[in-house]
Amino acid sequence: MGIMDRLLIHLAIALLARKAALTTSLAASGNRVATAQNARCTRGSRASLFRQNYAPSLARLFSYHLDSHMRVLSGIQPTGRPHWGNFFGAIRQYIDLQTEHDGFYFIADLHALTTVRDAKTLRQNTLDAALDMLALGLDPEKATLFVQSRVPEVTELTWLLMTGTPMGLLERCHAYKDKKEKGLKADAGLFTYPVLMAADILAYDSQLVPVGQDQVQHIEVCRDLAGTFNHEFGETFILPVAKTLEHGAKVPGTDGQKMSKSYNNTLPLFGDVKSIRKMIMRTTTDSRPMDDPKEPDDDHLFQLYRLFASPAEVETMAAMYRRGGFGYGDVKKAVADVSEQYFQAAREKRLELEKNLDYVSQTLDAGAAKARQVAAKVLDRARKACGLGA
Numbered sequence: 001m002g003i004m005d006r007l008l009i010h011l012a013i014a015l016l017a018r019k020a021a022l023t024t025s026l027a028a029s030g031n032r033v034a035t036a037q038n039a040r041c042t043r044g045s046r047a048s049l050f051r052q053n054y055a056p057s058l059a060r061l062f063s064y065h066l067d068s069h070m071r072v073l074s075g076i077q078p079t080g081r082p083h084w085g086n087f088f089g090a091i092r093q094y095i096d097l098q099t100e101h102d103g104f105y106f107i108a109d110l111h112a113l114t115t116v117r118d119a120k121t122l123r124q125n126t127l128d129a130a131l132d133m134l135a136l137g138l139d140p141e142k143a144t145l146f147v148q149s150r151v152p153e154v155t156e157l158t159w160l161l162m163t164g165t166p167m168g169l170l171e172r173c174h175a176y177k178d179k180k181e182k183g184l185k186a187d188a189g190l191f192t193y194p195v196l197m198a199a200d201i202l203a204y205d206s207q208l209v210p211v212g213q214d215q216v217q218h219i220e221v222c223r224d225l226a227g228t229f230n231h232e233f234g235e236t237f238i239l240p241v242a243k244t245l246e247h248g249a250k251v252p253g254t255d256g257q258k259m260s261k262s263y264n265n266t267l268p269l270f271g272d273v274k275s276i277r278k279m280i281m282r283t284t285t286d287s288r289p290m291d292d293p294k295e296p297d298d299d300h301l302f303q304l305y306r307l308f309a310s311p312a313e314v315e316t317m318a319a320m321y322r323r324g325g326f327g328y329g330d331v332k333k334a335v336a337d338v339s340e341q342y343f344q345a346a347r348e349k350r351l352e353l354e355k356n357l358d359y360v361s362q363t364l365d366a367g368a369a370k371a372r373q374v375a376a377k378v379l380d381r382a383r384k385a386c387g388l389g390a
Contacts, residue, residue, distance in 0.1 A: 071104065071207050072207070073206035075108040076091065077112045078107050078122065080266070081270065082128075082269050084259060085251035094210065095137040098143040103142065104143070104144045105144065105145050107146070111193060111197070126147060130147075132350065133145065140366070150368035157375075157378070158192075158195055161229065162192065162195050173193075173218070175193060175194075202237045202238070202240075205237075208242075209222075209242050210243045216244060237382070251303075254266075267279055270347060281332050281333075283301060283304075302318070
């Protein structure tokens with residue numbers, strides 16, 4: 001690899017770290033893709049492969065970093081009412097990024113079909129997800145909000161990517177492996193979930209993808225698939241990078257496992273406040289004596305409290321853990337209090353939106369129209385690259 005190639009990599013790392021504070025290394029992810037492809041190449045051809053495959057994508061990223069404006073994309077599955085994990089792992093990032101970037105955020109109803117098999121339920125869940133995101137601060141004047149199935153270009157792009165996806169790559173994806181290990185239903189939809197997710201991302205020329213820590217692997221898969229396509233058919237897709245939160249990207253549920261609808265351990269964003277408080281009070285705890293000092297970072301109740309509390313409040317709570325002599329009931333009450341206060345304004349806004357569903361529908365229609373315009377161009381580019389059509 002030549003000096004210019006090395007400089008390009010170092011510039012990419014520096015720009016990504018300074019401008020976007022990304023936790024996933026662009027260079028490391030790119031090298032993983034290059035490693036898989038380089039197995040088929042001689043040492044002398046590697047610099048050529050890098051220039052062909054990655055230099056154009058990095059050049060595009062440079063242009064976005066220089067003006068601090070990037071295409072950001074992420075989605076949420078309507079498999080039930082959005083919960084705390086959805087908010088801190090994704091939705092909060094949507095809201096934070098929408099001011100400075102070009103945000104495309106979608107409700108992933110196609111993905112939800114792997115678990116929701118009732119049409120009425122899926123429609124209601126999709127509407128609830130839109131209401132929740134708008135109530136939490138997603139602004140349709142700043143970001144594009146739409147429903148995944150309203151953009152059919154994505155499903156065709158999925159097939160184009162599927163034809164070059166190694167089985168072994170999908171077998172290693174944690175979502176499929178985790179459900180198999182827990183004895184949960186695993187079908188072809190779940191198995192190929194990462195390919196549809198890759199198409200979701202690539203269809204909009206996305207540069208930055210805000211995700212929870214547990215979804216970073218899928219972004220790496222997306223980069224692998226895009227890199228392979230680019231290598232085989234020429235520069236077509238931009239290679240995205242993931243953005244995760246330092247705290248809260250992986251939110252614990254009421255049983256201490258990752259908060260997930262699959263594990264039935266979620267805490268809803270909206271609903272009856274008293275019912276949610278009761279759910280918090282039923283959160284499982286360990287059996288250590290109350291007087292024993294405890295390491296706060298090892299306790300899922302403390303992790304939940306940290307999501308909502310101020311730095312000073314977090315430090316006070318941590319000191320109490322290390323000192324010992326407290327009851328978990330006190331921590332549960334503290335979690336309930338700070339979470340209720342945190343979501344109070346959003347609850348009020350959601351009630352207003354429920355009275356104006358025409359506005360919500362118009363917002364989703366406009367978002368889908370804009371998304372299709374972008375996806376159509378990307379799909380046309382991919383079709384021509386691989387030899388489909390005129």
